[in-house]
Amino acid sequence: MKRDAYEVLGVGRDAGEREIKKAFRAKARELHPDVNHDDPEAEEKFKELAAAQEVLLDPERRGVYDRYGWEGLDSRGFAPTFQGFGSFADIFDAFFGGDPFGFGRGGQMAIQGGDVAVAVELSLEDAALGASPEVSYDGIGRCERCHGNGAEPGTPIETCSRCGGQGRLQAVTRTPFGQVVRTVECDVCGGDGRVAREPCHECRGRGRRVTRQTLKVDVPAGIADGQRIRLAGRGHEGDFGGPPGDLYVQVRVRPDERFVRDGPDLVTVVDVPAPAAALGIRVAAPTLEGETEVELAPGTQPGEVIVIRGKGLPSLRHGPRGDLRVMVNVVIPRRLSGEQREMLERFAGTLDEDNLRSDEGVFAKLKRALRG
Numbered sequence: 001m002k003r004d005a006y007e008v009l010g011v012g013r014d015a016g017e018r019e020i021k022k023a024f025r026a027k028a029r030e031l032h033p034d035v036n037h038d039d040p041e042a043e044e045k046f047k048e049l050a051a052a053q054e055v056l057l058d059p060e061r062r063g064v065y066d067r068y069g070w071e072g073l074d075s076r077g078f079a080p081t082f083q084g085f086g087s088f089a090d091i092f093d094a095f096f097g098g099d100p101f102g103f104g105r106g107g108q109m110a111i112q113g114g115d116v117a118v119a120v121e122l123s124l125e126d127a128a129l130g131a132s133p134e135v136s137y138d139g140i141g142r143c144e145r146c147h148g149n150g151a152e153p154g155t156p157i158e159t160c161s162r163c164g165g166q167g168r169l170q171a172v173t174r175t176p177f178g179q180v181v182r183t184v185e186c187d188v189c190g191g192d193g194r195v196a197r198e199p200c201h202e203c204r205g206r207g208r209r210v211t212r213q214t215l216k217v218d219v220p221a222g223i224a225d226g227q228r229i230r231l232a233g234r235g236h237e238g239d240f241g242g243p244p245g246d247l248y249v250q251v252r253v254r255p256d257e258r259f260v261r262d263g264p265d266l267v268t269v270v271d272v273p274a275p276a277a278a279l280g281i282r283v284a285a286p287t288l289e290g291e292t293e294v295e296l297a298p299g300t301q302p303g304e305v306i307v308i309r310g311k312g313l314p315s316l317r318h319g320p321r322g323d324l325r326v327m328v329n330v331v332i333p334r335r336l337s338g339e340q341r342e343m344l345e346r347f348a349g350t351l352d353e354d355n356l357r358s359d360e361g362v363f364a365k366l367k368r369a370l371r372g
């Protein structure tokens with residue numbers, strides 16, 4: 001005993017097309033095969049639901065059904081359109097996968113536009129301190145000339161004569177198991193059900209066109225190489241009233257030869273001549289915001305590190321800024337002149353134990369020598 005079609009959908013006998021489609025979608029969602037793969041009855045329930053909708057949306061069939069019930073349709077050879085499909089998932093896809101029997105405008109389902117990816121290259125300074133670079137990309141957008149309806153301005157849009165405005169056509173295939181009727185998208189109107197008498201000259205009737213888009217991207221301070229920024233809704237325009245896709249901005253940070261990045265910290269190296277390291281000196285060290293002076297105490301050793309607080313990289317999570325670590329590279333003079341050599345020899349002769357003694361143990365010295 002087949003259940004009453006109106007009862008299956010839970011609508012009144014005077015329900016209109018909109019109400020029937022709405023009821024179908026609400027009930028179909030509960031029966032999704034991904035959610036109901038353990039329920040052996042889900043497939044049968046969905047088929048029952050789909051058949052009920054199919055009958056009630058077709059005025060001729062609905063008339064027969066109202067007078068003679070399912071038997072009346074059976075005796076007239078009615079078979080649900082989706083009968084030829086394989087699995088439950090296939091049947092479900094046929095209804096909701098964007099093809100044949102969709103439900104939006106003119107029988108089509110709204111489809112979200114595609115995502116777009118674009119790369120942007122930043123200097124280390126810009127990545128650290130934040131920047132607003134411009135990016136350009138080709139995006140599918142609405143045609144401005146026809147406002148997306150595909151008709152040359154001032155010309156009418158007519159009902160598609162091939163499909164009679166349904167947006168779909170019945171395709172009958174003979175198979176060894178009998179006839180399979182499939183509904184396919186109309187090749188003239190592309191499922192829209194309507195065609196422009198004179199297609200828009202700009203987009204050739206498509207209602208959309210690829211345009212070069214340029215926009216400023218706010219890159220937050222502290223972004224790292226390889227991270228990406230998502231701009232919702234800036235991708236390609238959707239189909240059949242669907243929402244646009246997203247824009248993904250892939251960030252590349254150019255290496256900066258002055259700095260090595262170590263988490264939130266920056267490391268840089270300054271060269272100091274050996275005599276200056278012994279005497280003490282003020283040297284210039286690079287920072288992201290220009291040079292700064294660093295005071296080196298007399299007797300500064302190779303590999304010693306001076307930490308400048310807060311001159312590293314900002315944190316994306318608004319934590320404290322990292323540090324700048326300035327490492328001292330003591331340069332031993334090369335290619336000495338005769339005079340320099342003589343002076344240095346005289347000087348070397350004056351060195352005693354006390355000049356060379358350090359408070360460090362072997363381990364501390366080794367650690368310092370191997371750092372970097």
Ligand SMILES: [Zn+2]
Binds near residue numbers: 143203205
């Ligand atoms: Zn156009």
Ligand SMILES: [Zn+2]
Binds near residue numbers: 192
């Ligand atoms: Zn058509």
